Amino acid sequence: MVKTRIAPSPTGFPHVGTAYIGIFSYAWARKNGGRFIVRIEDTDRKRYVKGAEEGILRSLKWLGLDYDEGPDVGGPNGPYRQSERLELYRRYAQQLLDAGLAYRAFETSEELAAIREELQKKGLGYGYDGRARRIPREEAEARAAAGEPHVIRLKTPDSGSTIITDELRGNIEFAAEEIPDVVLLKSDGFPTYHLAVVVDDHLMEVSDVIRGEDWLVSTPIQKLLYQAFGWDEPKWYHLPLLRAPGGAKLSKRTGHTSLDYYRQAGYLPEALRNYLATMGFSMPDGREIFTLQEMIEAFSWDRVSLGGPVFDEEKLRWMNGKYIREVLSLEEVCERLKPFLQGAGLGWESDAYLCKVTEAMRPRFETLSEFVEKSAYFFDENYPFAPKAEKELKKGLRELREVRDILAALPELSHEQSEAAIKEYAQERGLKLRKVMQPLRAAITGSLATPGMYELLEIFGKERVLARIERALQHAEELEDGR
RNA sequence: GGCCCCUUCGACUAGCGGUUAGGUCACCGCCCUUUCAAGGCGGCGGCACGGGUUCGAGUCCCGUAGGGGUCACCA
Numbered sequence: 001m002v003k004t005r006i007a008p009s010p011t012g013f014p015h016v017g018t019a020y021i022g023i024f025s026y027a028w029a030r031k032n033g034g035r036f037i038v039r040i041e042d043t044d045r046k047r048y049v050k051g052a053e054e055g056i057l058r059s060l061k062w063l064g065l066d067y068d069e070g071p072d073v074g075g076p077n078g079p080y081r082q083s084e085r086l087e088l089y090r091r092y093a094q095q096l097l098d099a100g101l102a103y104r105a106f107e108t109s110e111e112l113a114a115i116r117e118e119l120q121k122k123g124l125g126y127g128y129d130g131r132a133r134r135i136p137r138e139e140a141e142a143r144a145a146a147g148e149p150h151v152i153r154l155k156t157p158d159s160g161s162t163i164i165t166d167e168l169r170g171n172i173e174f175a176a177e178e179i180p181d182v183v184l185l186k187s188d189g190f191p192t193y194h195l196a197v198v199v200d201d202h203l204m205e206v207s208d209v210i211r212g213e214d215w216l217v218s219t220p221i222q223k224l225l226y227q228a229f230g231w232d233e234p235k236w237y238h239l240p241l242l243r244a245p246g247g248a249k250l251s252k253r254t255g256h257t258s259l260d261y262y263r264q265a266g267y268l269p270e271a272l273r274n275y276l277a278t279m280g281f282s283m284p285d286g287r288e289i290f291t292l293q294e295m296i297e298a299f300s301w302d303r304v305s306l307g308g309p310v311f312d313e314e315k316l317r318w319m320n321g322k323y324i325r326e327v328l329s330l331e332e333v334c335e336r337l338k339p340f341l342q343g344a345g346l347g348w349e350s351d352a353y354l355c356k357v358t359e360a361m362r363p364r365f366e367t368l369s370e371f372v373e374k375s376a377y378f379f380d381e382n383y384p385f386a387p388k389a390e391k392e393l394k395k396g397l398r399e400l401r402e403v404r405d406i407l408a409a410l411p412e413l414s415h416e417q418s419e420a421a422i423k424e425y426a427q428e429r430g431l432k433l434r435k436v437m438q439p440l441r442a443a444i445t446g447s448l449a450t451p452g453m454y455e456l457l458e459i460f461g462k463e464r465v466l467a468r469i470e471r472a473l474q475h476a477e478e479l480e481d482g483r
Numbered sequence: 484g485g486c487c488c489c490u491u492c493g494a495c496u497a498g499c500g501g502u503u504a505g506g507u508c509a510c511c512g513c514c515c516u517u518u519c520a521a522g523g524c525g526g527c528g529g530c531a532c533g534g535g536u537u538c539g540a541g542u543c544c545c546g547u548a549g550g551g552g553u554c555a556c557c558a
Contacts, residue, residue, distance in 0.1 A: 007558090008558095009557080009558050011557085011558075041558065043557090043558080044556095044557055044558065046557085047557065047558080105556095107556095109555095109556075112555085112556085116555090120484095126485090126486095126553095126554050126555095127554075127555070128555095149556095151556055153556095166488090169488070169489090172487070172488080173487095174486080174487080175486080177485095177486090178485085178486055178487085178554085180554080182555095183555080183556050185556085186556040187556060188556075190556085192555090192556070192557085192558085193557075193558050196558095197558090212552095213487095213488065213489090213551080213552060214551095214552055214553070214558095215552095215553095215558090216487065216488065216552075216553080217486075217487055217488085217552075217553050217554080218553080218554095238488085240488085240489075240551085240552095241551075241552070243550095243551080245493095245494080247550060247551075248550095248551085249551075249552080275495095278495060278496075278507090279495075280495095280496095281496095282495085282496055282497065284497095286496085286497060286505080286506050286507085287506095287507095288495085288496090288506085288507055288508090302499085305495095305496070305497095306488080306489060306490090307489060307490060307491095307495095307496095307550095307551095308488095308489070308490095308550080308551060308552090309494090309495065309496090310494055310495075311494095311495095312494050312495070312508070312509085314494080314508065314509065315494070315495065315507080315508045315509080316508095317508095318507090318508055318509085319507095319508085321521090325521070361520095362520095362521085363519095363520050363521035363522080364519070364520045364521075365520090374519095392518095422517090426517095432517090433516095433517050434517050434518075435517095436517080437517035437518070438517075438518065440517090441517075441518060441519095442518095447518090447519090448518055448519075449518065449519035449520075450518065450519065450520095451518095451519085451520085452516090452517075452518085452519095453517055453518085454517090
């Protein structure tokens with residue numbers, strides 16, 4: 001059975017990179033009718049951030065990546081939090097020690113720094129020369145028994161090479177000199193990534209490891225570990241890393257990397273997930289808007305490209321707008337807008353009203369928060385007047401008063417009736433339509449960028465329109481006086 | 484710097500030996516139009532470079548360059 005996992009570290013906010021890898025892991029598992037699991041890699045006590053795990057799990061769910069096993073849902077191979085599996089790692093480290101495949105090392109961090117520097121001078125790329133291998137077994141055990149702080153290191157080959165198979169790139173060969181005797185168990189008794197990931201992936205029966213390319217060069221270490229334990233290694237897939245505009249790895253400095261940001265900015269999880277999927281994956285028919293389900297159906301590794309994709313928020317915005325105006329139903333969009341309106345302290349008289357406004361605004365906003373920014377005048381009678389709107393008001397006072405009377409004479413401001421009346425008025429007076437529309441628009445919205453006038457009139461209704469015009473007229477007078 | 488990976492328009496990508504190198508975002512123009520959008524139509528723009536292999540290379544091989552990753556008791 002195909003089993004994939006996402007293994008985030010709770011060291012901060014939920015990262016888009018986690019979601020990106022998660023989407024591919026999820027798709028591959030579902031494609032094969034397999035399982036997708038979440039494991040929390042919290043073995044670094046220094047970098048642990050309280051609440052980070054919750055944020056990550058919430059984000060995965062938000063994106064629709066439901067997992068079959070995880071720290072909060074359990075599963076047959078738990079616990080799914082590495083900090084709760086320490087005994088396991090110690091036991092397996094001991095096993096390697098007993099087999100002579102690992103050894104205890106007693107250098108302090110200062111000594112290691114010195115060794116590293118020395119090796120650096122000799123032009124060697126990494127930081128430990130394996131000197132503790134020479135400590136006799138009995139002596140090492142005695143020192144350990146006496147409580148001397150130490151780590152356990154993997155004994156890697158002195159010569160030859162290790163060849164790994166990356167499913168996306170083929171065989172990659174690493175010379176023995178490139179594979180250091182890495183630490184497996186730290187002096188605090190916690191495992192390092194290498195030990196923990198191998199033990200857990202094996203015990204949790206992960207068959208396909210899908211992760212970021214930054215892990216590629218550490219794969220031989222893990223392969224060696226699988227061999228040391230006598231276990232079958234999983235298939236390895238290394239996805240290119242997301243880049244920031246300019247090419248550097250996406251980071252806090254170069255762009256928005258927190259999933260919380262995207263949620264708060266009013267991006268839809270469907271759109272973000274869709275956009276992330278296009279970072280490396282493409283549909284056979286070239287379509288860019290597709291559901292998770294459609295991705296799963298069409299998914300194939302030879303449709304995945306290996307160049308590091310640049311994350312372009314501009315295009316994400318476009319895609320989000322596309323979802324708002326073409327993918328989600330109008331009712332769905334209205335629902336999603338509610339928390340954003342509430343967050344801005346705006347209320348709406350009824351769902352029907354909110355939906356009418358949303359319908360009119362639909363082609364005019366690309367994120368949910370943008371709707372709030374551009375639509376406040378629909379939800380507040382004391383809307384402000386933009387400078388440009390004030391200018392239109394002053395220029396068109398006469399037309400505004402006249403059109404007010406025209407509208408006041410109508411029984412109701414339906415699209416059809418308003419249009420007929422306004423057009424007739426403009427024609428009789430020989431006015432360009434915009435000469436009457438712009439002052440009216442400025443008056444009833446305080447803005448010059450709005451939906452069509454007849455929709456506005458219908459949405460507000462006669463009473464509110466007339467009240468708004470009066471208020472604008474008054475505002476214009478105050479402007480005159482102030483001058 | 485050593486090692487490893489990657490390389491098609493500014494960005495995301497299609498292409499899997501024979502294509503006028505296609506699509507999307509962005510940008511520009513036109514249309515629609517009461518404003519702003521959306522939408523429609525059109526345009527700009529690319530196979531990093533050099534060698535091979537081949538009747539024929541964006542597609543295969545080698546080299547160079549560029550970009551990225553990695554060299555922790557972090558993941």
